[in-house]
Amino acid sequence: MSSSLPVTRSMRRRVAPVLVAGLLLFGSTGATAAANRWNNATTMYACVNKVTKTARIVTPRNGHTACRASERLVTWRKAGAIGPIGPRGLHGVKGDQGAPGIAGLGGTNGTNGTKGLDGAPGLDGTNGTNGTNGLDGAPGLDGTNGTNGTNGLDGAPGLDGTNGTNGLDGAPGLKGDKGDKGADGAPGAPGTDGARGPKGDKGDKGDPGVAGPGLGGTTIRHSAVTTDPKQTDSDSTSVSCQSGETMVGGGGVLTTTANPQNVQLTASWPSATNTWTVSGAASGLKGNDTWTIQAYAICAG
Numbered sequence: 001m002s003s004s005l006p007v008t009r010s011m012r013r014r015v016a017p018v019l020v021a022g023l024l025l026f027g028s029t030g031a032t033a034a035a036n037r038w039n040n041a042t043t044m045y046a047c048v049n050k051v052t053k054t055a056r057i058v059t060p061r062n063g064h065t066a067c068r069a070s071e072r073l074v075t076w077r078k079a080g081a082i083g084p085i086g087p088r089g090l091h092g093v094k095g096d097q098g099a100p101g102i103a104g105l106g107g108t109n110g111t112n113g114t115k116g117l118d119g120a121p122g123l124d125g126t127n128g129t130n131g132t133n134g135l136d137g138a139p140g141l142d143g144t145n146g147t148n149g150t151n152g153l154d155g156a157p158g159l160d161g162t163n164g165t166n167g168l169d170g171a172p173g174l175k176g177d178k179g180d181k182g183a184d185g186a187p188g189a190p191g192t193d194g195a196r197g198p199k200g201d202k203g204d205k206g207d208p209g210v211a212g213p214g215l216g217g218t219t220i221r222h223s224a225v226t227t228d229p230k231q232t233d234s235d236s237t238s239v240s241c242q243s244g245e246t247m248v249g250g251g252g253v254l255t256t257t258a259n260p261q262n263v264q265l266t267a268s269w270p271s272a273t274n275t276w277t278v279s280g281a282a283s284g285l286k287g288n289d290t291w292t293i294q295a296y297a298i299c300a301g
Helices: 009-026
Strands: 043-049 055-058 071-077 218-222 226-229 234-240 246-256 263-272 275-282 290-300
Touching: 218 234, 226 234, 234 246, 234 263, 234 290, 246 263, 246 275, 275 290
Parallel strands: none
Antiparallel strands: 043 055, 043 071, 218 290, 226 290, 234 275, 246 290, 263 275
C-alpha cells in the first residue's frame, strides 16, 4: 500500500521553474536538422532567447521553423522514466465508528461460587507498555463465595463516558381508547335540483262545488269621464253597481289628444264589494294636450 504527501500550490510554484530549467538543461538542440519535421505527441519543444536566456514553450508545425533567428531550439521527451517509490505517507485519520453488532444470545446463569478470602494488598507496580490484545481465554470455573470484606474507600468519580449509539426502536404500543365524537360540521351547501320526475297519474274527480247565487242579466256601469291637462301626470276614478246588483268584473279606459303611448293604465281593482277603481298616468304631453280616464263595472242582477 502506497501513499503520497500533498503538494500545495506554493510548492508547485517553486518546483515548476526548477523542473523547466532541468528539462531545458537535458534537452536536445538538434531538432532543426530534421528538415522541420516535428512530433508534438511525444516531444516538447521550447525556444530559448540567446541573450536573455528566457524560454517559451512552442508547438511547431511540420514544414515550418519552430524558433526565431534570435532563439535556439531545445527539446525533451514528454514521458520520462518511472521514478523510485516515494516514502510512506502519514497515518490516516481514525475512521468512523462501525454500526452496532447483533446482540448475542443470553447465557445460562452459573452456580454461585463461595466467596474467597481477601488477599493482602499488593505493591503498586510500574505501568507496563500496552500489549496487543490476546485471544479470549476459556471461561474459568465459578469460584466459591468468599467472606464479606470491609467496605473500601470511595474512589474518585470516573470520567464521563462517550455517548452510546441509539438503541433500536421499541415495539408499537397498544391501541388507545376510542376518542370522543367530534363536533358536527357546518351544514353543506344546498344540492342542485334533481331531474323532474315522471308525470303522476290523474287524480280522482272532485266533489261538485256549492252552487253560487243566481244571476240575472249583466249591465255595464260607467263612471263619468275625467279630463286632465298635461300638468296632471296621474289620476284615478271609481264606479259602483246599483242596489240589488252584484259586481262581477270591471276595468278602465284612457284616451289622449297626443300619442296613445303617452298614457297608461297603472292599476285596476275592486276597491270595495260593489265598486271598481282604476288609476292612470300620463307623460310627455305638450302644449294643449289633454288625457281622460274612465272606470266601468260589470254588474249582474
